[in-house]
Amino acid sequence: MTDRTAIITGGASGIGEAIARRLAADGNMVAIFDLDGDAAESVAASIADRGGKAVGLQVDVTDRSALETAVEDVRARLARPTVLVNNAGMSVPSPFLDITADAWQRSLAVNLTAAFDCCQLVLPDMIDEGWGRIVNISSSSVHSGSPGLSPYVSAKSGVVGLTKSLALEFGKLGITVNTIPPGFIDTPMLRNTVAKGFVDLDLQTAKTPVGRIGRPEDIAATCAFLVSDEAGYITGQMIGVNGGRNT
Numbered sequence: 593m594t595d596r597t598a599i600i601t602g603g604a605s606g607i608g609e610a611i612a613r614r615l616a617a618d619g620n621m622v623a624i625f626d627l628d629g630d631a632a633e634s635v636a637a638s639i640a641d642r643g644g645k646a647v648g649l650q651v652d653v654t655d656r657s658a659l660e661t662a663v664e665d666v667r668a669r670l671a672r673p674t675v676l677v678n679n680a681g682m683s684v685p686s687p688f689l690d691i692t693a694d695a696w697q698r699s700l701a702v703n704l705t706a707a708f709d710c711c712q713l714v715l716p717d718m719i720d721e722g723w724g725r726i727v728n729i730s731s732s733s734v735h736s737g738s739p740g741l742s743p744y745v746s747a748k749s750g751v752v753g754l755t756k757s758l759a760l761e762f763g764k765l766g767i768t769v770n771t772i773p774p775g776f777i778d779t780p781m782l783r784n785t786v787a788k789g790f791v792d793l794d795l796q797t798a799k800t801p802v803g804r805i806g807r808p809e810d811i812a813a814t815c816a817f818l819v820s821d822e823a824g825y826i827t828g829q830m831i832g833v834n835g836g837r838n839t
């Protein structure tokens with residue numbers, strides 16, 4: 593159990609929600625940043641009902657000044673954040689030749705630049721505390737590429753580079769930075785991609801060595817370990833959680 597404060601972006605749904613619930617169950621205070629403020633507050637209230645301490649905040653992670661305000665709010669209402677999980681993400685499947693410049697920029701903003709902003713805003717607290725944990729949720733698609741998802745895969749590949757570079761820069765200060773590239777995990781995002789015909793879930797399940805699609809809790813368990821004290825010698829790593837698909 594810890595009494596640390598963790599920020600989880602996109603923590604009102606799917607993988608982020610599972611991470612928020614797991615980190616709270618492990619004794620962390622949690623701050624949930626999400627586009628959907630009602631859903632963020634609802635997850636926070638549910639955590640509080642179970643004895644945890646949580647706040648849910650409406651934040652668009654592509655808005656740097658909104659992030660600054662939200663991080664300041666976390667310091668005031670909980671404590672200085674020393675755990676950051678950059679999880680908010682979005683993908684809009686589209687054939688490559690139909691992708692607009694705006695869609696490309698939006699994907700980079702949500703999936704990559706937001707992680708840069710959050711790291712810059714929270715790292716000073718971690719440096720002052722001499723301890724920090726950053727986990728960036730990337731995607732198993734960075735191993736293979738993915739048709740129809742080039743803006744998303746490009747942004748997530750950038751997240752891997754950000755992770756490795758920050759790990760080298762901040763390792764001596766007690767701060768670890770790792771990335772989890774999830775395989776197919778059963779969340780609203782995956783269901784939406786399946787509904788649009790870009791993923792055949794039965795086919796992907798058949799191709800998965802452990803014989804099932806992942807659960808958000810699979811990612812949350814790995815994240816919980818990476819933010820623990822015990823994981824202090826693991827940094828700059830890409831820890832695949834994918835049922836054995838990408839080895």
Ligand code: NAP
Nearest residue numbers: 602605606607626627628652653679681731776777779781
């Ligand atoms: P999800 O259920 O759609 O959850 C993503 C959450 O992020 C949603 O609550 C969403 O809010 C929020 N969000 C999106 N844009 C945001 C923004 N600009 N500011 C703040 N919050 C924002 O998706 P998920 O599957 O759990 O995905 C979580 C992470 O895992 C993402 O980074 C995703 O790329 C990655 N991932 C997922 C899979 C998979 O199979 N599920 C595989 C590989 C990687 P709204 O719902 O209001 O938009």
